[in-house]
Amino acid sequence: MPKHLFLSDDWIAAAREIRARHESGAQATVQVRMNLVVEQVPFGDGRVEAHLDTSGGTLEIELGHLESPDVRVVLDYPTARAVLVDGDGQAALQAFMAGTIRVEGDLAKLLQYQSVPPGGAQAEVAEELRAITA
Numbered sequence: 001m002p003k004h005l006f007l008s009d010d011w012i013a014a015a016r017e018i019r020a021r022h023e024s025g026a027q028a029t030v031q032v033r034m035n036l037v038v039e040q041v042p043f044g045d046g047r048v049e050a051h052l053d054t055s056g057g058t059l060e061i062e063l064g065h066l067e068s069p070d071v072r073v074v075l076d077y078p079t080a081r082a083v084l085v086d087g088d089g090q091a092a093l094q095a096f097m098a099g100t101i102r103v104e105g106d107l108a109k110l111l112q113y114q115s116v117p118p119g120g121a122q123a124e125v126a127e128e129l130r131a132i133t134a
Helices: 009-022 077-084 089-098 107-115 121-132
Strands: 033-039 047-053 060-063 071-076 102-105
Touching (some): 009 121, 071 077, 071 107, 077 089, 089 107, 102 107
Parallel strands (some): 033 071
Antiparallel strands (some): 033 047, 071 102
């Protein structure tokens, strides 16, 4: 299975395919609409604007920003990868305490999303995303 840099165009395309295969079974339990600004990205201009959206019932990670998000998060690339690909909530907490994650909006919704571990098909999606990530 080919590996791609997290949030690269190829990674996003592969993530879409994974999401489509698991769409019926990978239902999100917490609804959140989150805009992400990822800095220190090792490709392009060093910055990626993306979003994470579970309001449709499944986890969607796409490029670009949502209108009227619940929360906006600015973080560095290693932290974004650790949290969104590796599921390392401790990395998020450490970065937040160190001031390297900036949050605007509904912090409670972000914490609620962060506190629910993936289960069933969501765990399969998470494993497949880890498998495609360089």
